[in-house]
Amino acid sequence: MSVPMVHAQGVRKQFGRLEVLKGIDLTVERGQVCCLLGPSGSGKSTFLRCINHLEKVDEGQLAVDGELVGYRRQGSRLHELREKEVAARRRDIGMVFQRFNLFPHLTALENVAESPVRVAGVNRADARIRAGRLLGRVGLADRADHYPAQLSGGQQQRVAIARALAMEPKLMLFDEPTSALDPELVGDVLDVMRDLAADGMTMVVVTHETGFAREVGDTVVFMDEGVVVEAGEPRQVLLSPRHERTQAFLSKVL
């Protein structure tokens, strides 16, 4: 069996006295879509942010594609990675945020082309052509020269997805990508994510869209109060949850 894309074992994280993650075990295989569900404050976003080292894990092991996140193993010892090494690891992991976080001083095209030029060293002309193609893929070819403030929320989020894809990541993380959107704009973003999943991208998606989780997810993980309560096939977790906390949550959401 090949190395899983994401492998977490006993991951713990504290903010001050507050224990947000209390030992998370989770595995996402290559090409799979894993949807994280749970009430707010359950730690699902924190866990997602741990995967690309935006948060530091306090305890346990977290590996992406067989490499430890934030550390290098030498013999029996762990060495913390330098800023540059952390940055290099993050290139392979795309992330999409709830609040889009597009760069407001750059146009849509420049947002997408920025990191290929500055980080990957692609020449500017090539990067712009590729950025244009990516914008076309998310249905925004005609918005290339618009600034984020001139785009709707749904359009901004699709630019953000194109921006993350520009680094050709092997793993995509989505942190509640549709939660800040007007209801009628959610569909466009989910369509783009659906296409991405169909192309075989490995994805970890924190979401409240149970419909999307059921349709696109290969696994659904239900988290509450810093632990994984239940995980498995979407159908099984969403339609016949075994745990009563999952049942209580789903009865409120559905």
Next chain:
Amino acid sequence: MPAPAHSTAATTGAGRSSSTSLAPERLQAVPVRHWGRLIAAAGAAAGLAGLVGSLARNANLHWEVIGHYLFAGLIFNGLVTTLWLTVAAMVLGLSLGTLIAVLRLSANPVLNALAALFVWVFRGTPLLVQIIFWAYAAALYKQVMIGIPFTHVTFLRIDTNSVLTPSVAALLALGLNEAAYASEIVRAGIQSVDPGQSEAAHSLGMTPALTMRRIVLPQAMKVIIPPMGNETINMLKTTAYVSVIAAHDLMSNIQDVYAQTYQVIPMLVVASLWYLALTTLLSVPQARLERRYGRGTARATRTSPLRRMFTGMTGVTGTTGKDT
């Protein structure tokens, strides 16, 4: 039950507007006369006219002296010194200030404390004291040496007096003082940028340094430029302080003249006219920079300040940039 109340209000409103909308131009009413305003305006205008008239006829103002010295070579030389001193002090202040701001925000506690100490000292002592201090620094160290501390190894050794000319002392005093203020402005600018911006940049594989340069600082500029414009205009006027160490700036030369001719007031008018002209000129690049770094925000308009003046209020509030 707010909803029905609202709807009735709306219908009566609509009814009223439809009855009056026929003839907004045909309405002929005698406008309210604001007598109080008229009287106040007339009084103020008369006061100003009186002041200008009395100044114009006051022989002690010596218009011929003002006219003679306004474009005199000595004044011009002072003007050049004032200008380069302003530019150099601002460049020193802004670059050193940016460095100190970054240190203040760094995770390194020692650098952090050093930056705080710098701001504390240079913002906490009077500028006049600092100017005189640098002018007399030779009394503290006769020689400037570059070497390894606590050893006898030296690479360079020169007399302090030969390096620390009045101009250099003036530049150091103004630049270091400005750095303390600029660092606070830059720090506020950096902190005004949403942390999500850095996270997004990091998630794309950018290093912290690249994130600062390409993502955070350009956005911080929007917040930094207006107060830095103020600082620049302030600096131009503050250079007048260095006349106390005879740095040959505009004010020094003005003082040299009236020390001999005793024409204090006319010479001060000459100085004021030049300072006014220069501060007016300086506000032009500020407006241009603000537009440059306002890109992508709803307020950013591509219209020039002049055009905005002629197109009226709509240009000032911004045409949201959606159609530009």
